[in-house]
Amino acid sequence: xxxxxxxxxxxxxxxxxxxxxxxxxxxxxxxxxxxxxxxxxxxxxxxxxxxxxxxxxxxxxxxxxxxxxxxxxxxxxxxxxxxxxxxxxxxxxxxxxxxxxxxxxxxxxxxxxxxxxxxxxxxxxxxxxxxxxxxxxxxxxxxxxxxxxxxxxxxxxxxxxxxxxxxxxxxxxxxxxxxxxxxxxxxxxxxxxxxxxxxxxxxxxxxxxxxxxxxxxxxxxxxxxxxxxxxxxxxxxxxxxxxxxxxxxxxxxxxxxxxxxxxxxxxxxxxxxxxxxxxxxxxxxxxxxx
Amino acid sequence: xxxxxxxxxxxxxxxxxxxxxxxxxxxxxxxxxxxxxxxxxxxxxxxxxxxxxxxxxxxxxxxxxxxxxxxxxxxx
Numbered sequence: 036x037x038x039x040x041x042x043x044x045x046x047x048x049x050x051x052x053x054x055x056x057x058x059x060x061x062x063x064x065x066x067x068x069x070x071x072x073x074x075x076x077x078x079x080x081x082x083x084x085x086x087x088x089x090x091x092x093x094x095x096x097x098x099x100x101x102x103x104x105x106x107x108x109x110x111x112x113x114x115x116x117x118x119x120x121x122x123x124x125x126x127x128x129x130x131x132x133x134x135x136x137x138x139x140x141x142x143x144x145x146x147x148x149x150x151x152x153x154x155x156x157x158x159x160x161x162x163x164x165x166x167x168x169x170x171x172x173x174x175x176x177x178x179x180x181x182x183x184x185x186x187x188x189x190x191x192x193x194x195x196x197x198x199x200x201x202x203x204x205x206x207x208x209x210x211x212x213x214x215x216x217x218x219x220x221x222x223x224x225x226x227x228x229x230x231x232x233x234x235x236x237x238x239x240x241x242x243x244x245x246x247x248x249x250x251x252x253x254x255x256x257x258x259x260x261x262x263x264x265x266x267x268x269x270x271x272x273x274x275x276x277x278x279x280x281x282x283x284x285x286x287x288x289x290x291x292x293x294x295x296x297x298x299x300x301x302x303x304x305x306x307x308x309x310x311x312x313x314x315x316x317x318x319x320x321x322x323x324x325x
Numbered sequence: 326x327x328x329x330x331x332x333x334x335x336x337x338x339x340x341x342x343x344x345x346x347x348x349x350x351x352x353x354x355x356x357x358x359x360x361x362x363x364x365x366x367x368x369x370x371x372x373x374x375x376x377x378x379x380x381x382x383x384x385x386x387x388x389x390x391x392x393x394x395x396x397x398x399x400x401x
Contacts, residue, residue: 037344037345037362037387038342038343038344038345038364038387038388039344040342040344040364040369041364041368041369045368045369046362046368046369046370046371047368047369047370047371048359048370048371048373049332049334049363049370049371049372049373050373051332051372051373051375072335072336073336075335075336075337075338075366075367076335077335077367077368077370079335079336080334266367266368267366267367268366268367269366269367270366304368
């Protein structure tokens with residue numbers, strides 16, 4: 036007898052390894068947060084076991100109210116300058132080769148938190164130039180100077196998630212704007228960055244709408260695309276409208292590859308930073324030869 | 326006798342529902358193979374076996390809700 040709550044393809048192995056626990060200890064030691072933990076990512080044990088994680092900087096309270104996201108909302112907390120050195124020390128201590136940074140939206144700050152991103156990236160590159168740094172940024176109000184600041188700080192990959200299709204923005208991302216997010220990626224490309232974006236599926240979008248978004252992203256030169264399934268993180272979160280099966284993810288991947296993305300990762304458990312290191316390794320030479 | 330305890334499957338995930346036992350009591354299990362499927366608020370996890378041996382006793386049946394730290398099984 037089997038108790039079935041989810042489709043059969045939504046099963047994730049739990050890795051209760053030494054490395055998993057070591058990463059958690061080091062993160063606590065340096066007073067660092069990860070979006071993996073805050074958002075209850077199902078890949079957490081797998082990624083931590085490989086010493087992979089996505090650091091959440093600028094506090095853990097977001098000024099936006101995206102309905103799919105489990106990160107806390109409300110009055111943001113003051114972030115601390117020591118975070119810069121703490122991150123670098125943790126990365127060196129764990130021997131991380133590919134660092135992924137993300138943040139809550141900080142619409143309360145004049146620079147939206149861009150300078151803090153840049154400080155961390157510059158410091159990391161100064162201490163350990165070989166570390167690849169990927170930043171999954173909020174939209175910074177699509178202000179060119181802020182995006183330029185982050186891109187030119189020594190960043191290797193700029194990620195900004197489009198998240199969903201334009202029609203669903205009012206329900207899913209009420210404080211964001213589809214065209215603003217496209218503009219962020221366009222500006223990053225203008226300054227020469229390798230760019231990446233992603234969608235979470237299962238929120239009620241239609242196939243033709245997903246294809247339109249993929250076309251829009253491709254037109255502005257986005258290099259890497261990730262497509263994953265929305266999973267409800269808690270009882271008060273938005274309900275899953277549809278469980279997308281693996282065949283449909285393959286269908287989207289084939290279309291996206293045909294459109295011209297350099298790398299497409301699609302699957303139920305794909306998240307925007309999942310296998311980030313492998314993706315970067317796979318396409319870096321291709322990107323640099325352009 | 327190694328005890329199989331429900332670990333913390335994610336930040337703030339305090340419980341899970343037993344979905345399926347891949348083995349029955351008395352069967353031999355190999356280290357690393359999936360032992361039990363657990364449904365949480367967000368998704369389903371497979372918990373692998375930490376060591377080889379005989380699955381001596383199962384303490385939580387399919388459909389039962391278990392909390393982090395609860396004893397799920399014993400391997401001898």
